[in-house]
Amino acid sequence: MQNVLEVKGLTKKYSDQYALKDVSLSIKKGEIYGLIGKNGAGKTTLIKIITQVIYPSGGTVSVLGSQSQREWTAALSQTGSVIETPVAHAHMSAYENLHFYCTDRGIAHADKVIPETLAYVGLSDTSKKKFRDFSLGMKQRLGIAIAILARPDLLILDEPINGLDPLGIQEFRTMVQRLNQELDMTIIISSHILSELYLVATRFGFIDQGRLIKELSKEEFDRESGDYIILRTDDLDRAARILEDKLGCQLRETGSKDELHIVGQVQDIPELAKGLVLADISIGEIFYAHKDLEKYFTDLINQEGGKTHV
Numbered sequence: 001m002q003n004v005l006e007v008k009g010l011t012k013k014y015s016d017q018y019a020l021k022d023v024s025l026s027i028k029k030g031e032i033y034g035l036i037g038k039n040g041a042g043k044t045t046l047i048k049i050i051t052q053v054i055y056p057s058g059g060t061v062s063v064l065g066s067q068s069q070r071e072w073t074a075a076l077s078q079t080g081s082v083i084e085t086p087v088a089h090a091h092m093s094a095y096e097n098l099h100f101y102c103t104d105r106g107i108a109h110a111d112k113v114i115p116e117t118l119a120y121v122g123l124s125d126t127s128k129k130k131f132r133d134f135s136l137g138m139k140q141r142l143g144i145a146i147a148i149l150a151r152p153d154l155l156i157l158d159e160p161i162n163g164l165d166p167l168g169i170q171e172f173r174t175m176v177q178r179l180n181q182e183l184d185m186t187i188i189i190s191s192h193i194l195s196e197l198y199l200v201a202t203r204f205g206f207i208d209q210g211r212l213i214k215e216l217s218k219e220e221f222d223r224e225s226g227d228y229i230i231l232r233t234d235d236l237d238r239a240a241r242i243l244e245d246k247l248g249c250q251l252r253e254t255g256s257k258d259e260l261h262i263v264g265q266v267q268d269i270p271e272l273a274k275g276l277v278l279a280d281i282s283i284g285e286i287f288y289a290h291k292d293l294e295k296y297f298t299d300l301i302n303q304e305g306g307k308t309h310v
Contacts, residue, residue, distance in 0.1 A: 002029045003062070004154050004186045005050065010059035012045055012210075019045040020210045023059070027188065027203075029153075032180055034201030035190040036297055042210040043190040044084065047158050051081050064153060081156040086143025090132035094123045094142050097131060101146050113149065120178060121145045122171055137168040141175075148179065155179065156188045161196055169193075173200050194293040204293070208301055225291035228252060229262040229269060231276075232284040236260065242279045247272065258284075 005027040012020040020042045027033045037043045048054045050061055052073065063075040088097045095114060102110035118124045121141040126134075131142060140160055147155060157176075161169050177200060179185045191197045197204075204221060206214045216224070233239045240260055243249040249272070252261040262272065266288035273286055291299070 002065075003027065004029050004031075004064060005188070006060075006062040007046075007050070008060045008062075010046070010049060010061065011057045012042075012049060012054070013057040018210050020049070020056070023207070023210070023212045025205055025212055025215060027186060029186055030180070030184065032176065032187045032189065032200055032202045034197040034204045035188060035207060036192070036194060036197065036204055036293070037190070037207035038192060041207045043207055044158055045210075046207070047081070047083055047156055047188070047190060051079070051083065051156060052076060053083065077150075078152050079154040079156065080144075080147030080150070080152040081158070082140070082143040082147050082160060083156070083158045086139045086146075088131045088139070088142050088146060091130055093128050093130060094118060094126045094138075094145065097142060098145060098149060101149055105150060107150055117145045117149055120148065120183075121175060136163045137165070137171075140164065140168075140172070144175070148183070148185070151183055151185075153184075153186060154188070155185045158190050159192070160189060161191060161193055169196055176200050194297060198293040206297055206300055208304060213304055214300060221293065221296065224252070225293075225296050227263075227265055227288070227290055229264045229266075229272065229286065230289050231260045231262060231272075231286050232258055233260070233276075233282055234258075234284065235281050238279075239276060239281045242276060242281060243272070246279065247275045261289075 003026045008024050010020055010023040011018065023046060035043050049056050050063065061072060063072055064078055066072040066075045089100060092100065098114045098117060099110055102113060107113060121144050123138065123141050123145060131139065134142065161172055164172060173196065176187060180187055189197065189201065201218065203217045204215065205212055231239060236258065240251060243260065243262060244251060250263040252263060254261045269286055269288065273283060276283055
């Protein structure tokens with residue numbers, strides 16, 4: 001599958017402070033890539049470099065197969081982005097703004113493209129209402145409408161659901177899935193609202209203190225997280241052997257020295273406890289847990305600990 005974006009060894013340094021350090025990632029055509037990180041982790045810096053708002057101190061960026069700075073710049077005409085705050089003409093309506101940008105960018109058949117675009121982002125009924133009078137959610141939608149006017153191959157959205165109410169977030173999710181499936185757009189979404197990102201993204205990249213610390217697909221995340229049972233015991237090694245060899249359990253990797261993570265459901269606990277007691281394993285605690293994307297990220301950051309310094 002074709003790589004729409006390829007970043008290698010990307011570094012951005014301000015004075016003696018690194019905003020990004022040695023970031024490498026690739027995004028394939030058709031993916032919805034969730035870029036996850038705390039505020040200040042480097043998400044917006046990475047996006048600004050990809051879109052040439054700022055330039056890197058080192059490393060390379062390839063957009064849509066570009067092989068040089070000139071080709072990279074040219075390829076950006078086939079991308080759309082909304083970074084930080086949506087930008088539009090305050091005194092114009094949604095339709096007028098899109099008409100302005102169609103003219104400015106030489107987009108043909110504006111009379112057909114504009115209504116289609118407004119329908120995709122849910123702004124068909126805004127009539128003559130001016131951008132300055134839009135709600136935050138409407139402004140976000142118009143920013144995305146401007147970004148997709150030319151039907152880009154790559155769409156980049158920086159914290160697009162900040163400040164949206166639950167209905168607005170749900171509508172955003174539906175919109176992103178339509179753009180991905182119906183218009184075949186590859187989409188990058190940076191966010192710290194991980195519960196929503198999980199519902200829309202197909203792959204995740206975790207960034208912390210300017211470093212990309214892990215990437216995995218949604219399927220890989222589901223295998224590594226989901227439902228499990230935590231066993232705390234003083235007899236960890238023997239408990240692990242009993243669980244795997246006698247009780248047929250699957251154990252997950254954990255950095256802890258006093259607990260085991262067992263793949264299973266809450267209803268499995270009584271049978272597991274019985275088997276452990278019969279094997280003379282002392283049980284400190286045994287309980288059900290579920291690791292969502294937010295917990296996964298928190299654990300990942302904690303595991304990195306002092307290793308991630310930039």
